[in-house]
Amino acid sequence: MKQMMNGGLLSVPGLRRLRVMTQKELLQLFRDLALMVFFLYSFTGDIYLAASGVSMQLKNAAIATLDADYSFASRELASRFQPPYFQPAGSVADARQAIRRLDDGDVMAVLDVPPRFQERLQRGEQVSVQLQVDTSNSVLGFLASSYGAQIVGKYALEAAAQREGLAASGGIAGPLVEADTRVWYNPNQNDAWFMGISELLTVVTLFSILLPAAAMVREKERGTIEQLMVTPLTSFQILFPKVVAMTLVILAGSAIALFGVLGPLFQLPMRGSLVTFFLITALYVFTTAGLGLLAATVARNLAQVGMLTVVILMPMLLLSGAWTPIEAMPPWMRGLAWISPLHYFLDAAYGILLKGVGLDLLWDSVLAMGGLGVVVFAAGMRRFGRQFG
């Protein structure tokens, strides 16, 4: 192997140039202490926080009761709001106090049981209870009201059955449709998996833009780029090694995140072929790095690179479907999503890691990503060539 490295293919001047330039990029990156600390944190600590902290489930939502009936039935209903979804937070005396606790953010919901609740229930009259929900966070608000409706509905069904003299546990003899769900790919509906992968992909995207752009603009600031321009290096030989070096580093970071954090700490299954996953990640980094290089041809210094990275990253994330399914977007945005490489990467990454699918199903995503990559990289090279040609 060593023989081949020294005397074989890589001694051809063109390849030798690519090799020394790639080595140079790696050396420079490893010596940038601040960047390395940021990099390592992002691929470990940040992903750990995302996987363990962020949840889109309703957990322990504080609920207070405004009980105007003080009956067995009203206490029974209130007592059904229990963990894991809800957390009883005492009772309130009147409507004003209820509103104040909601305003304070002290409770998330207030269950309002009217007077004569039990009496009317026993008489077979229709009776309403009110659930006031704080929906500032629309997802959680929606979950709280629908779980609340389910709990109330179930109680109502039981109350009706009891009145008809049927045993509460015996079920109802009448016609009834029961929805029976099978949860695939993430049977425990473990948020850590989704959030962990999503964060990993975000971090990969961030560094794919930032690292090559920073490396490029640093050469501009120091004036070394002019030195490179007078050497017999082509634009490709100057730009491509940056992408190769950064791809290698980001793949290493992803491996650390998968095998050091998501695997051992969150039992992420990694069902598909990891080779395929890393190959697709490499392709994705290449595609996105082209965007970074393009940004570097515009930026004059590192601060501008930072700003441009945010400007590129935010819409990429929004359009990718990482936060919202693409189907839920307005049509014109859906169109844009097709040119966000992250969209394809998400498909592929979830597909491989959680569903265990292979290239046979993902080939279209891979092809689209590769196509985008070539176009963006070519555009970056063109701009670079015009700037310094």
Add this chain to the structure above:
Amino acid sequence: MSAPAIRVEGFIKRYGKRVAADGLALTVQRGEIYGLVGADGAGKSSLMKAVAGVLAHDGGTVEIFGAVIDSERSAEQVKQRIGFLPQGLGLNLYPDLSIEENVDFFGRLRGVPSSELAARKDMLLGMTRLDAFRARPMRQLSGGMKQKLGLVCTLIHEPELVILDEPTTGVDPVSRRDFWAILGKLLEEKGITALVSTAYLDEADRFHRVSLFHEGKVMGEGTPAELIARVPGTLALFRAEPQADALPRLKAQFPQTEAMGAWLRVFAEGLDATQAQAAVDTCLTTSASASTAIQVTEWFAREPELEDVFVAMLRQRGARLDTSLPADAPTAAPTSTLAIEATGLTRVFGDFRAADAVNFAVPQGEIFGLLGANGAGKTTVIKMLTGILKPSSGSGRVAGADMRSAGLAIKERIGYMSQAFSLYHDLSVVENIRLYAGIYGLDDRRARQRGDWVIGMAGLAGFENDAAGRLPMGLRQRLALGCALVHEPRVLFLDEPTSGVDPIGRRMFWDILFHLSRREGVAILVTTHYMSEAEHCDHLALMFAGRVVADASPETMKQELIASAGQLLELRVDRPVPAQNALRDAGFANVALHGRAVHLLSHDADTDRERLPALLDKAGIAVQSVGLRPLSMEDVFVQRITALEDAGRRSP
């Protein structure tokens, strides 16, 4: 009874582990122009900032007008009496404000009453010839104008002490002379004191007294004449053929030997003129075989300059000048092959002609100097010739190929070193060399050989694994040169390669360039704004506003100046400013103040030497001495440009 303007003792300043100033001491009397002379990083700026009260120091005492500066509050108390111009062209000014708005801002900031402000503004803007441009935004000014505006803003509150940090760095020689003239006049009229730093050793004679700075220490203090007298010796300028053989032989005996174009320049320490000539003759004629005796053809001996003395002082402290270049390498055969050829080379940015029909030719083996102020177009020309920038019209041929259509192969014959010493600061010395070896496609064996050569040539042994960014400037510069030479190019482009390097480093650098041109036949194109360095070149092209306005050898340029404007006379007088005015009134056009001496150009030097003392005596000025001084390239430059500017004003 009055305390000195500035008294500094045992001044220490550290930045982290690096000691910037190590026990500095100096005293500046009121009414003096006091100079701090030294290379970048010698500690000048740290001292000036501490004196200006904007930087805390780590040890020693700083007294201003007798008041000790040891706290924020004590500094505030003297600030009203101080004016400080920080380093960097116009860095303290606001680019979007006009000249007038900048002056007004600084005036109000300093609480100058508006009635006085108007009068002072008129006076200062008039003196600096900026009044015609009052409404022009600062960012559109030339370097020289920015610096003059900076001076005006520093002086607007009539401080008793002005502190000017490298006010002339990067400013063209004409503006530089203006600057000194204005400063001298103001100091004389207002009786204020000035502390001024400079990286140009040849500016030292502008000061009444100077401190020579080197690596955080003061190497010597006194009047320029006193400092020069501290290392007695003779400066000899002569021709001896073959020059390339004479140089190493002389260097063995006189370490301070330099090649200046076709001339040799030797500082014979401790010898008078006669002894020096005898010693040089003996050195060149005594040899193992009589056939290799070298004859001195032309000979001039004179008093050494401050730089010679400075280098001698550094040598006494153990600094070494030798590089490990082989002294016995064969001399390259002279050739007339053109290495670089610019024909009508033009580059237009918008409606600005950065380079305007530039023509010149450089044969193989020549050191060609491109001179000019910042913005004159030097860098644009180099960029076009190296293929970084496409010319708008005209062509540049390098190593026989047109750069516009040159393939990558031609780039393998070119070496380039930019002003910024384009090294990777985070890579070590060896890593930098290996990188460039790889980029130029050298195989492993040759990369190792050339790497060893670079380390030997640049004197980098022992620094192989140090990060390039941590090297001292001189070493960093030679490493950058080494990286540009790793592939043995036939043509070498150097864009202001000596900015910020100390005199020892500059000398070693020029030794290497001489070796490359004479022994290896490399064509070298170098740009510089150090006029004293221009004399190292075989041939010069002077650029002004994008055009080449003179193209000749340094010697020819000086002869032409003598023919057109006369010889340089130096008068030492007791009262320089009135003397300057009296001489101007007597009809001399080129009178300039140099510390306590006055310089002027005279068409008839012999007659003027006789009659000037009497003329000044009538004005009540005592002349201590009158003498001929050799013309410098700066004199040539200033004369040429002033003539062009005058012509430009007459026909706008």
